[in-house]
Amino acid sequence: MQPSQDSSGRLLLSGNEAVALAALHCGVALGTGYPGTPSTEILEGFGALGGKAQWAPNEKVAAEVALGAAFARARVICTMKHVGLNVAADVLFTMTYSGVDGGYVLIVADDPGMASSQNEQDSRRYAEAAAAPMFEPADSQEAYDLLRTAFEVSERWHLPVLFRLTTRVCHSKSPVTPRFPVGVAPGETGAPSPEFIRNIAGRVMVPGHAKPAHKRLRAKLADLQAWNEAEGPNRVERRSAVLGVITGGISYHHVREAAPDASILKLGLSYPLPMKTLRDFAASVERCVVIEENDPWLATACRAAGLTVESKDDAIFRFGELTVDRVRRILARDSSPEPVPPRGKPPELCAGCPHRSSFEVLKELDCIVSGDIGCYTLAALPPIAAMDMMIDMGAAVGMGLGLRHVLPRDQAKRVVSVIGDSTFLHGGLPGLVEMAYNPPATGHVLVILDNGTTAMTGQQEHPGTGRQLDGAATYQVSYEAMARAAGVKNVVTLNPIREKARFKELLAEALRKDELTVFIARSPCILAAGRIVAWQKERQALEAAAEETASCACGPDCACGNAPGGAKEDGLEENCNAASTDAAAGLDKAGCGDPALQS
Numbered sequence: 001m002q003p004s005q006d007s008s009g010r011l012l013l014s015g016n017e018a019v020a021l022a023a024l025h026c027g028v029a030l031g032t033g034y035p036g037t038p039s040t041e042i043l044e045g046f047g048a049l050g051g052k053a054q055w056a057p058n059e060k061v062a063a064e065v066a067l068g069a070a071f072a073r074a075r076v077i078c079t080m081k082h083v084g085l086n087v088a089a090d091v092l093f094t095m096t097y098s099g100v101d102g103g104y105v106l107i108v109a110d111d112p113g114m115a116s117s118q119n120e121q122d123s124r125r126y127a128e129a130a131a132a133p134m135f136e137p138a139d140s141q142e143a144y145d146l147l148r149t150a151f152e153v154s155e156r157w158h159l160p161v162l163f164r165l166t167t168r169v170c171h172s173k174s175p176v177t178p179r180f181p182v183g184v185a186p187g188e189t190g191a192p193s194p195e196f197i198r199n200i201a202g203r204v205m206v207p208g209h210a211k212p213a214h215k216r217l218r219a220k221l222a223d224l225q226a227w228n229e230a231e232g233p234n235r236v237e238r239r240s241a242v243l244g245v246i247t248g249g250i251s252y253h254h255v256r257e258a259a260p261d262a263s264i265l266k267l268g269l270s271y272p273l274p275m276k277t278l279r280d281f282a283a284s285v286e287r288c289v290v291i292e293e294n295d296p297w298l299a300t301a302c303r304a305a306g307l308t309v310e311s312k313d314d315a316i317f318r319f320g321e322l323t324v325d326r327v328r329r330i331l332a333r334d335s336s337p338e339p340v341p342p343r344g345k346p347p348e349l350c351a352g353c354p355h356r357s358s359f360e361v362l363k364e365l366d367c368i369v370s371g372d373i374g375c376y377t378l379a380a381l382p383p384i385a386a387m388d389m390m391i392d393m394g395a396a397v398g399m400g401l402g403l404r405h406v407l408p409r410d411q412a413k414r415v416v417s418v419i420g421d422s423t424f425l426h427g428g429l430p431g432l433v434e435m436a437y438n439p440p441a442t443g444h445v446l447v448i449l450d451n452g453t454t455a456m457t458g459q460q461e462h463p464g465t466g467r468q469l470d471g472a473a474t475y476q477v478s479y480e481a482m483a484r485a486a487g488v489k490n491v492v493t494l495n496p497i498r499e500k501a502r503f504k505e506l507l508a509e510a511l512r513k514d515e516l517t518v519f520i521a522r523s524p525c526i527l528a529a530g531r532i533v534a535w536q537k538e539r540q541a542l543e544a545a546a547e548e549t550a551s552c553a554c555g556p557d558c559a560c561g562n563a564p565g566g567a568k569e570d571g572l573e574e575n576c577n578a579a580s581t582d583a584a585a586g587l588d589k590a591g592c593g594d595p596a597l598q599s
């Protein structure tokens with residue numbers, strides 16, 4: 001899919017689309033990430049343009065896959081939303097020490113105002129804490145242009161760099177003049193060819209190697225800061241000598257509209273900060289104001305360096321996105337209460353959504369529900385109101401176990417952990433292992449809501465769907481086999497719509513026992529069902545054709561790939577065992593179990 005250009009060669013692109021196109025034009029060898037609004041369309045767009053793009057089970061794995069590729073001298077992007085950086089933080093804080101051989105741009109999309117997030121954390125703090133350079137484009141053209149600069153910086157200083165977008169930059173469309181004609185060949189992009197060069201001292205971060213690596217990192221940052229002062233992607237726009245504004249990202253455009261006469265220092269590389277440039281600018285105007293969304297990160301850095309700057313009233317403007325009107329109020333030092341926006345219609349689960357039935361059952365049994373993030377979080381709202389807590393991806397399992405460990409027996413027996421399929425694979429698996437390793441005295445019940453997709457973020461594939469980002473068939477993990485392998489004795493798969501009464505009966509029974517039980521509530525997301533059916537039909541036809549030419553001796557459901565009567569391929573034996581174990585237990589492993597999907 002190629003975007004169309006106007007007569008002057010410009011494209012109308014969102015920030016996410018601009019990054020995807022820039023990634024293609026920079027010769028990115030691999031794009032990896034985990035879905036999360038507002039970042040999701042970057043990887044989907046890169047894949048649609050012909051780039052190699054893939055979803056990882058979570059952001060940490062995505063960042064590690066990207067790191068391996070960058071160790072091999074490739075150009076890579078890794079995408080995630082702001083909270084995903086918490087999951088990837090472990091690798092982030094040490095990969096700045098090791099550095100990279102290729103170009104590594106970790107794209108993180110912040111969500112000031114929490115349009116679709118559980119917090120409004122500010123990723124600029126990660127740049128400083130992990131010592132990772134951070135770029136901050138203000139619009140689609142800058143997103144396109146700065147991605148190349150980010151690769152140049154990453155490759156020159158051998159450092160992974162952060163590329164911070166915010167919701168408005170991600171989703172607003174503005175014109176982009178591409179540097180290359182659309183459809184440029186990867187060989188013409190200037191990207192280095194991947195190659196492995198051994199460097200044990202540089203990549204094995206044991207203390208003896210990490211101590212000098214930390215010193216190298218600080219020296220690189222000092223050098224990069226000098227570059228940022230001299231020729232970094234920052235811009236001084238001279239206008240009024242009275243009012244000067246220091247800003248960056250989308251706030252730049254708000255300032256231009258709110259105060260067209262103000263002089264502006266616009267930052268494009270906001271870490272490490274060009275402190276001399278900031279000082280000179282602040283001294284050149286009578287009144288210098290820092291305008292930034294989220295935390296007072298930039299204002300604090302300016303004040304720590306002894307600059308006299310004004311900033312927003314954090315009691316009001318730290319919360320939510322900035323707008324032109326809010327910037328006008330900040331510049332006018334107006335801290336009067338803001339008008340309360342009209343209440344919109346609260347979101348709700350679709351009619352016919354399988355999560356509805358599951359939560360109706362949980363409600364009817366008066367369960368204490370330790371919940372998680374996904375469409376099903378909407379079950380916390382009236383009229384269902386049957387989820388008692390939700391904090392971060394995967395937390396349902398651990399929080400539920402914690403409740404079970406300390407609550408009085410009568411209450412502990414009502415606790416159930418409920419998690420979506422994508423979320424389970426993202427962050428719930430270690431919780432499952434903990435459940436069997438440190439089982440509460442009352443046992444525990446975990447419900448995995450397998451709707452065959454990552455519905456909340458727009459129906460992305462994941463390792464449980466059997467499809468890759470581009471829809472290509474791949475190995476489909478088995479929740480049933482995972483639960484058993486972790487040590488859970490009772491594993492039940494059912495359809496929460498068709499078998500609602502059975503679900504209620506078996507859940508009540510599981511709550512009475514002091515044992516561990518995992519339910520897989522399997523029924524497809526109504527919006528994704530058509531797509532899943534089409535894919536399953538296609539796959540069944542391909543499998544039938546393949547079976548005509550070759551088949552193993554393991555049975556009809558087997559995916560082991562062995563030739564008839566021949567030797568097993570390495571690593572595939574386990575699939576074979578899992579399939580036969582599930583078949584013996586009468587479980588519906590091959591699909592969602594919904595008749596609509598099996599027609």
Ligand SMILES: Cc1ncc(C[n+]2csc(CCOP(=O)(O)OP(=O)(O)O)c2C)c(N)n1
Nearest residue numbers: 036084373374375420421422423454455456
């Ligand atoms: C660390 C982190 N990464 C990404 C997200 C964005 N996100 C929220 S829920 C979710 C997955 C939802 O899928 P699933 O668990 O299958 O539930 P469904 O929406 O399909 O019901 C994602 C990717 C997030 N909130 N936190």
Ligand code: SF4
Nearest residue numbers: 350353375455525526
């Ligand atoms: S999109 Fe799918 S999972 Fe989400 S509420 Fe609708 S039917 Fe349910």
